[in-house]
Amino acid sequence: MNARDDLKQRVKSLIVRQLKLEIDPATIRDEAPLFGDASDGLGLDSIDALELVLGMEKEFGIKVQDEEVGVKAFASVDALCDFIRQKAA
Amino acid sequence: MSLEALPHQYPFRFADRTVERTGPGAGRVRAVVSAGGRGVSGGILSGALVGELMAQAALLVAGADPEPGKSGFLAGFSDLSLERPPLPGDVLTIDVAVAGRMGPAVKFDASVRDAGGARVASGSVTVRRGESAPEGRV
Numbered sequence: 491m492n493a494r495d496d497l498k499q500r501v502k503s504l505i506v507r508q509l510k511l512e513i514d515p516a517t518i519r520d521e522a523p524l525f526g527d528a529s530d531g532l533g534l535d536s537i538d539a540l541e542l543v544l545g546m547e548k549e550f551g552i553k554v555q556d557e558e559v560g561v562k563a564f565a566s567v568d569a570l571c572d573f574i575r576q577k578a579a
Numbered sequence: 580m581s582l583e584a585l586p587h588q589y590p591f592r593f594a595d596r597t598v599e600r601t602g603p604g605a606g607r608v609r610a611v612v613s614a615g616g617r618g619v620s621g622g623i624l625s626g627a628l629v630g631e632l633m634a635q636a637a638l639l640v641a642g643a644d645p646e647p648g649k650s651g652f653l654a655g656f657s658d659l660s661l662e663r664p665p666l667p668g669d670v671l672t673i674d675v676a677v678a679g680r681m682g683p684a685v686k687f688d689a690s691v692r693d694a695g696g697a698r699v700a701s702g703s704v705t706v707r708r709g710e711s712a713p714e715g716r717v
Contacts, residue, residue: 540679540682540705543679557681
């Protein structure tokens with residue numbers, strides 16, 4: 491498994507663990523929207539966003555400064571991975 | 580937020596003593612558990628009501644943050660742990676500190692101690708701040 495795939499897996503595991511979702515992390519599509527309509531993605535809400543912010547800090551040592559940054563970073567697993575890579579660079 | 584501005588009314592107001600800031604995003608609230616009417620039989624506060632107490636303390640501390648006049652509501656509990664149920668006559672100190680925030684949602688870590696400093700409960704509450712102050716009391 492390469493570094494990109496490893497990061498995606500870590501992010502998906504974080505989402506499931508932090509939000510206590512009863513799903514297999516592998517079923518989360520990379521490009522699916524995390525928030526909003528559950529029929530298209532995970533259907534997370536603002537409280538879930540806060541939990542993910544806390545999880546990101548704990549797992550990756552990355553702070554999400556504000557809501558504007560958070561909305562873009564948490565758009566999808568792909569977007570979150572891009573955000574983490576940017577912050578780590 | 581002052582105690583008077585807390586939207587909860589008795590017998591559902593549990594945080595009813597002085598509020599003081601203890602640091603950035605942190606505060607201390609005191610409460611006296613009275614007998615009868617508040618909790619389960621004999622006035623004992625159940626675990627759920629201890630969570631509500633933490634939430635009211637958090638709201639008081641959150642209300643003291645820069646955006647005065649905004650209300651809020653309890654959006655969730657997590658990792659709530661009760662050492663013992665508070666009893667009538669207990670004087671409780673609730674320390675709350677911001678654990679994180681995103682938009683209108685703020686998560687607080689809270690610990691409740693009795694007058695002797697012994698731990699009574701701990702946990703986290705998430706408060707969602709409203710858009711405007713309430714016109715009437717809840």
